[in-house]
Amino acid sequence: MNRAEFEKEVLLIQEPLRRFLYNLCSGDAALGDDIAQEALIKAYLNLSSFSGKAKFSTWLFRIAYNCFCDNKRASKKYASAELNENIVKDNESADSKFKNQELYMAMSKLNEKERTTVLLFYMEDRSLKEIAVITGMPENTVKSHLSRARGNLSNHLNQIGYERR
Amino acid sequence: MKEDDKLKMFFDEHKQSIEDNGFSGRLFATLDVLPEPKPKYEKSRLIIAIFGAVGALLFALLGGYAALLDGLSQFGSVFGDLKSATPEIIISIFFSVCALFSLGRYAIRE
Numbered sequence: 667m668n669r670a671e672f673e674k675e676v677l678l679i680q681e682p683l684r685r686f687l688y689n690l691c692s693g694d695a696a697l698g699d700d701i702a703q704e705a706l707i708k709a710y711l712n713l714s715s716f717s718g719k720a721k722f723s724t725w726l727f728r729i730a731y732n733c734f735c736d737n738k739r740a741s742k743k744y745a746s747a748e749l750n751e752n753i754v755k756d757n758e759s760a761d762s763k764f765k766n767q768e769l770y771m772a773m774s775k776l777n778e779k780e781r782t783t784v785l786l787f788y789m790e791d792r793s794l795k796e797i798a799v800i801t802g803m804p805e806n807t808v809k810s811h812l813s814r815a816r817g818n819l820s821n822h823l824n825q826i827g828y829e830r831r
Numbered sequence: 832m833k834e835d836d837k838l839k840m841f842f843d844e845h846k847q848s849i850e851d852n853g854f855s856g857r858l859f860a861t862l863d864v865l866p867e868p869k870p871k872y873e874k875s876r877l878i879i880a881i882f883g884a885v886g887a888l889l890f891a892l893l894g895g896y897a898a899l900l901d902g903l904s905q906f907g908s909v910f911g912d913l914k915s916a917t918p919e920i921i922i923s924i925f926f927s928v929c930a931l932f933s934l935g936r937y938a939i940r941e
Contacts, residue, residue: 669862669867673855673859676855676858676859677855680851680854680855681848681849681851684849684854685846685847685849688847688849699854702854703854703857703858703861706858707858707861707862707865710862710865710868711865711868712868713868714868714870762847765844765845766847768845769845772841784838784842788838788839788841788842789842789845789846816834816835816838819838819841820834820838823837823838823841828837828841
């Protein structure tokens with residue numbers, strides 16, 4: 667893959683990749699973007715190690731997830747995954763602010779692995795196999811994290827009386 | 832409503848759309864100042880080529896063709912009379928099959 671092809675792929679993948687990282691960082695857009703930049707630079711410098719066994723986007727997600735884990739280990743900042751009011755952007759509408767808060771509140775009911783699998787499965791429409799590649803977990807472990815997360819989220823949604831608007 | 836459908840709806844409803852907002856531009860500007868990624872240098876290919884060449888040379892120098900024909904004729908007679916199968920023949924058949932299998936796998940992978 668050359669530079670032009672890489673740029674084309676980046677333009678396609680940047681939105682889901684950044685959304686995934688924003689949500690993993692509990693809405694910290696600046697941090698999410700920093701991790702996305704770091705991941706994409708790493709991917710570019712190691713393009714030759716892309717074997718083509720998985721999809722390119724899956725490979726990028728894997729690098730991004732590893733960068734997130736490294737970052738988290740270094741800062742220990744998101745242990746509780748609490749919503750920080752300061753990171754909600756001013757230009758967001760009241761409705762999207764509310765929706766984001768609702769989402770991060772639900773995410774805070776899950777541990778990091780459950781959150782990762784749920785975001786990849788439900789929000790980014792990734793298959794179990796792809797999630798296993800991205801997170802480096804066996805497929806059965808992914809299934810059990812997802813199943814536990816489903817239970818926790820369902821309870822939370824029932825508690826808050828969530829119904830489709 | 833099923834719990835799974837409810838979760839799908841929840842995530843569909845809360846899926847944010849993220850504007851580029853110069854993200855790609857900043858990334859490409861950073862890539863401009865980075866060195867070009869080095870092409871992959873595969874040692875394994877070089878090793879396979881060297882050993883393949885050495886193997887072919889030894890095969891030709893040590894009369895491998897005659898031995899191969901001899902082996903094939905013995906191989907045919909083994910099936911004619913299974914009692915004549917010596918351990919050497921069985922081992923050589925086993926390794927031949929392994930070599931063919933590895934070669935096939937390598938060809939498919941490449």
